[in-house]
Amino acid sequence: MDDRGFDLEGRLHDLEDADLKRTLSPVDRVAERGYFAEPSGGELPVLDSTEALVFASNNYLGLTNDQRIEDAARQAAATVGTGAGASRLVTGDTMVHQDLERQLAETKGTERALAFSSGYAANVGTITALDPDVIFSDEYNHASIIDGCRLTDAETIVYDHCDATSLRTKLERRAAFDDANEESWLIVTDSVFSMDGTVAPMADICDAAEAFGAWVMADEAHATGLYADGGGVVQAEGLGDRVDIQMGTLSKALASQGGYVAGSSDLIECLLNDARPFVFSTGLAPPAAAAASEALHVARHTDVRERLWENVAHLRDGLESMGFTVLGDSQILPVLVGDREDALALADELQDRGVIAPAIRPPTVPERTSRIRIVPIASHEQGDIVKCLEAFRGAGEEIGLL
Ligand SMILES: Cc1ncc(COP(=O)(O)O)c(C=O)c1O
Numbered sequence: 001m002d003d004r005g006f007d008l009e010g011r012l013h014d015l016e017d018a019d020l021k022r023t024l025s026p027v028d029r030v031a032e033r034g035y036f037a038e039p040s041g042g043e044l045p046v047l048d049s050t051e052a053l054v055f056a057s058n059n060y061l062g063l064t065n066d067q068r069i070e071d072a073a074r075q076a077a078a079t080v081g082t083g084a085g086a087s088r089l090v091t092g093d094t095m096v097h098q099d100l101e102r103q104l105a106e107t108k109g110t111e112r113a114l115a116f117s118s119g120y121a122a123n124v125g126t127i128t129a130l131d132p133d134v135i136f137s138d139e140y141n142h143a144s145i146i147d148g149c150r151l152t153d154a155e156t157i158v159y160d161h162c163d164a165t166s167l168r169t170k171l172e173r174r175a176a177f178d179d180a181n182e183e184s185w186l187i188v189t190d191s192v193f194s195m196d197g198t199v200a201p202m203a204d205i206c207d208a209a210e211a212f213g214a215w216v217m218a219d220e221a222h223a224t225g226l227y228a229d230g231g232g233v234v235q236a237e238g239l240g241d242r243v244d245i246q247m248g249t250l251s252k253a254l255a256s257q258g259g260y261v262a263g264s265s266d267l268i269e270c271l272l273n274d275a276r277p278f279v280f281s282t283g284l285a286p287p288a289a290a291a292a293s294e295a296l297h298v299a300r301h302t303d304v305r306e307r308l309w310e311n312v313a314h315l316r317d318g319l320e321s322m323g324f325t326v327l328g329d330s331q332i333l334p335v336l337v338g339d340r341e342d343a344l345a346l347a348d349e350l351q352d353r354g355v356i357a358p359a360i361r362p363p364t365v366p367e368r369t370s371r372i373r374i375v376p377i378a379s380h381e382q383g384d385i386v387k388c389l390e391a392f393r394g395a396g397e398e399i400g401l402l
Pocket of ligand 1: 118119120121123142144190194219221222249250251257258259
């Protein structure tokens with residue numbers, strides 16, 4: 001009998017040949033520094049003997065090992081339970097979920113919010129539940145948005161990255177096919193793009209949407225907790241009443257796990273009935289919900305955001321004055337290298353100097369734009385930023401980039 005199974009070995013070889021095979025390199029803890037291990041396959045990993053500075057995490061506010069947040073998670077585990085035990089719609093809805101959602105809605109200035117078990121689930125669940133006829137999507141949107149679009153019957157029209165003029169042109173062209181105004185249209189964009197550090201022109205996107213009656217959905221995964229009063233770009237730009245759907249994750253600045261959607265009461269009622277990843281998945285674990293609530297509180301009411309933005313300014317200035325090109329205009333600092341081999345060599349040299357910051361290369365980014373994606377976090381000390389800059393100088397000189 002012929003084998004009807006799967007040629008996994010062949011697939012892995014293909015990935016290796018194309019230099020696309022990924023590996024897992026564990027670290028002892030999630031913080032601004034840690035001991036990493038080489039990829040070990042299924043074997044027990046062996047941690048390095050020296051500590052590295054981490055400049056590649058989305059733990060932007062450095063809250064993953066903050067005492068207040070640990071205590072909140074511990075207390076929720078002890079008093080509510082370690083897991084939700086069922087879908088929120090069955091018996092998995094708890095007071096910590098309700099508390100988190102109330103705080104998210106307050107931060108985002110919306111009537112209500114709904115927590116999902118991941119940001120990925122929130123995007124896929126929301127887009128599929130809305131079930132638009134046409135989706136207008138930024139060309140660099142996150143994979144979870146792309147997958148949400150693929151799972152609907154919608155026609156997805158991709159516009160140029162962060163280009164509201166390109167969006168308008170696509171809206172105009174589509175409107176010519178729909179003169180009876182019968183289609184439902186959704187414009188969806190990341191607010192901060194994680195590989196480019198760019199910020200979407202949200203006000204211009206809202207102008208374009210309003211001119212054509214479309215709804216706007218903003219993915220604030222890389223913005224939540226970092227901007228005005230602990231909100232995202234939507235709050236920083238005062239667009240709360242113009243963006244219909246604000247989505248985000250609890251797993252980056254909020255130091256936890258999970259995702260959320262904030263919007264009108266009707267939106268939330270529809271999602272909790274129709275978003276399949278919400279309905280048919282166990283509720284967010286109570287310790288994760290409690291940790292995210294506490295982190296949101298810290299983001300809103302302390303100086304932690306200021307510390308992040310000071311580190312961002314210091315690092316950007318230092319890199320630019322050395323002669324590196326730093327892209328974007330957010331806390332994410334992609335250092336443009338160009339050639340993929342140079343980017344890999346730079347990442348290796350940085351690692352040798354105790355700095356972890358990976359090379360991002362095609363197909364994740366376009367050809368000839370390989371880069372090092374570097375992100376400071378609020379808990380890096382000034383000395384850590386200086387060490388990172390020294391590592392860039394040494395590594396850049398070593399491979400002839402400076
Ligand atoms: C823009 C964006 N949206 C959504 C997600 C998914 O969030 P989560 O990691 O919580 O599933 C991510 C994270 O990787 C992201 O970068």
